[in-house]
Amino acid sequence: MHKIAMIGTGLIGRFYTMSLKHFRGKDEIVIACAREESEAVKFTEEFGIPRYTTDMAKAIQDPEVDTVIVALPNYLHKKAVLLAAEAGKAVLCTKPLATSAEDALEMLEAVEKAGVFHGYLEDLVYTPKTLKALESTKNGALGKVLWARSRETHGGPHSDWFWNKEFSGGGAIMDMGCHCIEIARSFIGKRNRPIEVTCWADTQVHPIDAEDHAVGLVKYDNGSIGQFEVSWTFRGGMDLRDEVSGTEGTVWLNHWMRTGFEMFSSVGQGGYVAEKAEGDTGWMFPVGDEIGALGYVEMFLDMFNSMDAGKAPMETFYDGYIVNAVVDACYKSTQTKQWEPVELKDWRGADGSEKGKAPALKDFDAEHYLIKEELMPSGATKLILKNKKTGAISQIIK
16 A cells, blocks of 8 residues: 655645546555645545645655655646655656756656656546557557557646746646657557657747747658647647557557537537547537546556555656657757757667668569559559569569
């Protein structure tokens, strides 16, 4: 049984608390920390948490606490994690790990030096659909993953600090690109090194300094490409979709809209529909189990089961560091308008030996490779061939 300090009582702290109260039943949040006392009182009363404080250090250093969950604005993650490491407490931190790769690496080094359990709370790689798709991919269902595209868009975040670059560290890339980058990286394979990125970003709608829309490409040393699309300008709710393409198959995932639960009402359903829903009349896309659909339950199961087993979880601070390094390169690319290297001072994956490997060639006969076989509308089969000696492309019809 773990005794938990919940540091932060906003939307993410609420989702985390709801998840923890439903997933194992033997762990307890014993203290909650909020910026304002009134917020702390309301939160602890709602969820039956015995104590509260407005002092982050006091909550983390509480002698009853063995695990700290950081659910704070981005700029406060480093402070909370360093306090937890100093106190010798296990620490789980929401995404993004930090506002820069430099800070993320300092946080990683701090928890490793202290020898404490650390988990990166990247919920969207833990959705039931994603976990199933990852399992199939690792079992070879898609062959080699060539391209992984992840999209997250909505009308903008829910709290003021997201819109302030000083507190958030960036706009839509920092807020949602971190999700998409880690999703693509998980499908491509974490041992493959992200080597360079190119990224476009702009502020199209909102009067803010940070970007509200961005598209980026991340190139990996095995030749695979990760693509992200993020926006705070999308109308119609929250759109969470992933698409993964390999040499032997494809996966499409739709996590939030058009998932089989659709409702029409001319008068409204009388309350909350789903996160980022823009209204409760007309066609709506309610979500039956938000914390389940967004991966929070499976995420905390992995974190606490791994903690109990004395092993690393699926997502650690090292993963958060890699994501921050990719995000840093994305922001640099938005300024230079060119491909920028991903600078990793600490790389623990493969050595890049797959880089530049030629694709596997399929023999058709002694003289030709088979490029493609396709059944045509006429009923005939067309074969596209390449001559092994000359390289000439030809076709035959059967």
